[in-house]
Amino acid sequence: EAQVTQNPRYLITVTGKKLTVTCSQNMNHEYMSWYRQDPGLGLRQIYYSMNVEVTDKGDVPEGYKVSRKEKRNFPLILESPSPNQTSLYFCASSLWQDTDTQYFGPGTRLTVL
Amino acid sequence: QQPVQSPQAVILREGEDAVINCSSSKALYSVHWYRQKHGEAPVFLMILLKGGEQKGHEKISASFNEKKQQSSLYLTASQLSYSGTYFCGTVPGYQKVTFGTGTKLQVIP
Numbered sequence: 001e002a003q004v005t006q007n008p009r010y011l012i013t014v015t016g017k018k019l020t021v022t023c024s025q026n027m028n029h030e031y032m033s034w035y036r037q038d039p040g041l042g043l044r045q046i047y048y049s050m051n052v053e054v055t056d057k058g059d060v061p062e063g064y065k066v067s068r069k070e071k072r073n074f075p076l077i078l079e080s081p082s083p084n085q086t087s088l089y090f091c092a093s094s095l096w097q098d099t100d101t102q103y104f105g106p107g108t109r110l111t112v113l
Numbered sequence: 114q115q116p117v118q119s120p121q122a123v124i125l126r127e128g129e130d131a132v133i134n135c136s137s138s139k140a141l142y143s144v145h146w147y148r149q150k151h152g153e154a155p156v157f158l159m160i161l162l163k164g165g166e167q168k169g170h171e172k173i174s175a176s177f178n179e180k181k182q183q184s185s186l187y188l189t190a191s192q193l194s195y196s197g198t199y200f201c202g203t204v205p206g207y208q209k210v211t212f213g214t215g216t217k218l219q220v221i222p
Contacts, residue, residue, distance in 0.1 A: 033209070035212075040214060041214060042115065042200060042212050042213055042214035042215045043155070043200060043212040043215075044115075044212075045209065045210075045211070045212075048209055058209070059211070090154060090155070097204075097208070097209050097210070100160075101157040101160070102145070102147075102155075102157065102202075102210065103157075104154035104155050104156070105154060106153075106154055107153075107154055
């Protein structure tokens, strides 16, 4: 089954404790991205990747890191989480960035205390 | 720059029609529409390309006015299953998708 998986689905952590949210897709997609969703603000892009070893900042990249060492995986790293990073996070992948369907993962609800 | 969606929220009775608008300040290459049900991930509805035809998906269709940099999503004879938040995503010329803030649609019996 074609899908995007994320782990964990729920996470409660404390300020400053490094964490990683994993994202994996099995569709051989070139393009992957991370979004955060906050009430009233819609989906805002954090980082995206056009291909292996190619990543770039989205609209709200501060406080986040990503890596793309393999085509299928695109982890999101919060090296020193803060309460303003409490949000719902989605990973997405697509064949191309501009004309193709984006497939979203199930989401990760993160709470930083 | 996020596209602007209107209305922000709408309540419909089953069988009624609705229009959701999406407007961008930039020239657009494509417009994407997604629906997100409560507690779930966004799901693709359709993509409209510059110079392309109006797309349809069952009773949901959309148009793309390239000159006005606007797109509209039309939901006809709404069903309870149409409830959710609708997002448009705009693409200004071979760039990444930028999503709007969403339109919350509630269909009541």
